[in-house]
Amino acid sequence: MPWEHKTILLCVLSIYITSLVAGLDKTQEDDQCTELNNTTWAEYRQLGVKLQVLYLLLTRNNMDCAHKFNQESLTRPASYFNVSRPTKVIIHGYRALGSKPSWVKELAQALLRAQDVNVVVVDWVYGASFAYNLVVENYKEVAVQISVLINQLQEHGCKLESFHFIGVSLGAHVAGFVGTLFEGKIGRITGLDPAGPMFKGADIFDRLDPSDAQFVDAIHTDSDYFGISIPVGHVDFFLNGGKDQTGCGRSRFASMYGYVICDHMRALHVYMSALNSSCPLMGIPCSTYEDFLKGQCVDCGVFKGTCPVIGLSENSGIAMSPIPKEQKLFLLTSSTPPFCAHHILLELEVSTLDKSAEVEVTLITENLGTEQRLRLQTDMTVYRTVLAHPAALCEIDSIWMTNTGARFYRQGEIHVKSVCVSEFPSLRHEAPLCVNNIHIKRGVLWSHDFVQVCSFY
Known part of the structure; x- marks a missing residue:
């Protein structure tokens, strides 16, 4: 064989081996345990708002080891994602200090203990940090990128009604816009104290509302500051009136930031407790919190006697059809888990x-x-x-x-x-x-x- 042909053959083999090794490295990298990202103020000043949407996958087969997830993950034989199972999509909100949300793994594991599902975590920390007004300007682009992934999952056999989005704070409105892009055909959206600033007077196209999914439920715990004060779902649970939460008025927090967001994050902690606990967190329909406290609302006649509950029960336990919209529900809670009273x-x-x-x-x-x-x-x-x-x-x-x-x-x-x-x-x-x-x-x-x-x- 002429040396020129040998040289070409060696080059081809070299390229093939290099690509094969790179592919193996990429597979090994995707199979490694990973976490959400952090960003710093220095990075933000240098790069500005950087929209980078990544995904992590947890299932009952890898509850303690989140894997990077994308469309290519589905084509690998060892993929943990199961298209025949429902999929929970967790979307965090605004990150004032650029830190990754520490609660994500706990929420994902609580969901997995309750149901055998795929849990996909949306990591958009880079675009969600520091300047709130700029983050709000870009949240729809995050929703668009998520919708691309959902379309890809549909191509592999996933049904829109099998998706349940769980959005925390600003993440609730991201989930709402994903629902808008799919014309309300998403199965369910749960908003955990949906963000209020820049959304309280927004059009329903720009915020979470009942038309964004077949069923939308929300928990309100800080509606006078960081949360929204209006109903945004079919059922809206206003805990302790939706404003001041028991146990949050004490100076027992490790940081001032923890004290400031205590009411806002209570919705998340109550939701996780509802997934883990056997005691029902049941809401009572009433026009105002004041009327509720006066004992003027003591039953659930509007739901034909079945009181909605926080958690994963289908349609919050409501059996009637059609489901009423924007129903305010009130309940009192204790200051510590399981929060039931x-x-x-x-x-x-x-x-x-x-x-x-x-x-x-x-x-x-x-x-x-x-x-x-x-x-x-x-x-x-x-x-x-x-x-x-x-x-x-x-x-x-x-x-x-x-x-x-x-x-x-x-x-x-x-x-x-x-x-x-x-x-x-x-x-x-x-x-x-x-x-x-x-x-x-x-x-x-x-x-x-x-x-x-x-x-x-």
């Missing part, structure tokens, strides 16, 4: 008073007390209020009442015609606990023990 309705009827008064009512369960102060007026005799209690109605051991109006112009003795406590929504159809005909003198503690046994059926 029992809604107790306290009803107090007193005889007409000559002067105003103040009564402190305490419900006791195993030395844990829930207190509620009621200000009594001369022109009212019936009072209703809702409070969060750590235990069910049948576990309440006793009720205490004190006439705390110690000043001379307050009522000296209060005649309580009846005091009743009941739990709602009534899951076990328990009768209210009531005590009648009580006289409470100023500064004297009155108490009554309940003798009851819980029966669950």
